[in-house]
Amino acid sequence: MKYYLLTCLLLLLCFFCHQSHAGDYAFTVKGEKTYLNGHEFLVKGLRCSNALISDRTTDELIANLDTFARYGVNTVSVFFMGSxxxxxxxxxxxxxxxxxxxxRMDRIIAAADKRGMVVLVGCLYWSTSKAKWESWTQTQANLAVANTVRWLKEHDYRNVFIDVDNEGMARKAKGFDNRRMVxxxxxxxxxxxxxTNFHGPPPAEADLGIHHSEKVPGKPYIESEAxxxxxxxxxxxxxxxxxxxxxxxxIGLYNEDMKANQIKKTNEHLSNGMGYMLASTWLQCVPPHGPNNNPGGYGTKDDPGIRWWLDYLRNRYGPYEPPASRLKTVGR
Incomplete structure (x- = not known):
């Protein structure tokens, strides 16, 4: 009897330990809209594609998630191959x-989930970088995506969506079929x-198109590298x-015309119900100059950064307020 009770206790402990690591937020799509925990969710984000370079850069992004949320940011993108x-x-x-x-990705996604934020998880990046494996064929490209989804599933991270091939670069360079990867x-x-993220309509199996993708009826579109x-x-x-x-x-430099153009495009996308994620040399540059996973300044030579855009986002749309978590919803 004693051993039976001990076994039951251990099983319960394992269950609750698993539950404590489970995500509280789920990103989904329906029709042309995106949702978080069943609530309409318009992506307003930052491309932090090189955040996995080091523990320091990962720590900096996590440390600034609350700051970004106060500006209205609800999504960040991070790539397993960087950029x-x-x-x-x-x-x-x-x-x-x-x-x-x-x-490092685990820590970022978990920290985002605690704040009701979403992570765009990037898989392949096939341009100026030593991250790619030239030996890869379609088989390895498919496996990379499958292994990424499996890893996310094992951690029960649902506050995510996945980009199989940044800008369709591997598709162009190696002929990898993005549909098969999906x-x-x-x-x-x-x-x-x-x-998917290549020039052309997303395949039927894909849930949405981003960045280079054509906008098509029946699927959401997010400008993920603006x-x-x-x-x-x-x-x-x-x-x-x-x-x-x-x-x-x-790095992080913008003249006034560039700022006005970026703000205009931000407003156009968001006003039309399409997500928008700012990309910047400020966020993506590499050591010793970055990545800078922080707001920085106002885009001048003496004060580089993206704070000017974050100010606009906050003033126009307000701070980010996440919907109730799945845990809180169940407990009601």
Whole structure:
């Protein structure tokens, strides 16, 4: 009898320990809208794609989530492969998750969930970075997405959605079929929200389109990498890069016309019910200059940063107030 009671106690302990790590928020889609815990949820976010570079950069993002929320931000994007110049080896060559980086992602998603915030989890990044594996074929690309969904499912993180291939870069460079990558993720768990990001309509199996994707009837659209369209020389072109230098230039710098353009586009997207996430060299640059997972300043040479945009977001839409968590809803 004593051993029976001890076994029951251990089983109960395991159950409640699992529950304590379970997410309280669930991101879903229905029709052309996105939802959080069943409430309409308009994404207002920041692209923090290189946040996994180090424990320090991860810590900084977590430390600033409350600050970002006070400005109205409800979503951040973080990539297992990082982004340009990041060299984040989030996947091993066999497409399994690298535990160094999955632990950092774990901390970010858990911290976001505690605040009722959402994380856009990026899988493949196939541009100027040492993160990619040139040996990969479609098989490994599919596995990377499947392993990402499996990892999220095992942790019961539902305050997320997934970008299988940033800007369709791997699709263009290696011919990887993004539809097959979506299907691989859905085979693990069809309830996770998965997006595509290439020039063209999202496949039927994808839940939504983001950034480069065409806007199509019946699916939500989120501009997940928004920059000023009037930057001299193109924002991700000559304005922010120079040959032979492995980092960005003009980090966190915006002239007044660029600021006005970004604010105008922010308002256009959000007013039309489409999510909007600001991307910036301020957020994405690499050591020794970043990543800067903080507001910074007002975009001048003496005060670089994105606070000017955050001020607009807060003044126009107010601080972020999350819906009730699943735990609180069940307890009512």
């Amino acid at each position: 340009r110049f990041g060299d984040v080896k989030g996947y091993r060559e066999d497409a399994s998750l690298n535990p160094v980086y999955s632990r 299907i691989a993720g859905k085979a693990v768990d069809p309830t996770f929200v998965i997006a 920059t000023p369209s009037n930057a001299p020389g193109n924002y991700w072109g000559k304005y922010s890069k120079v040959d032979g230098y492995y980092n960005y230039i003009n």
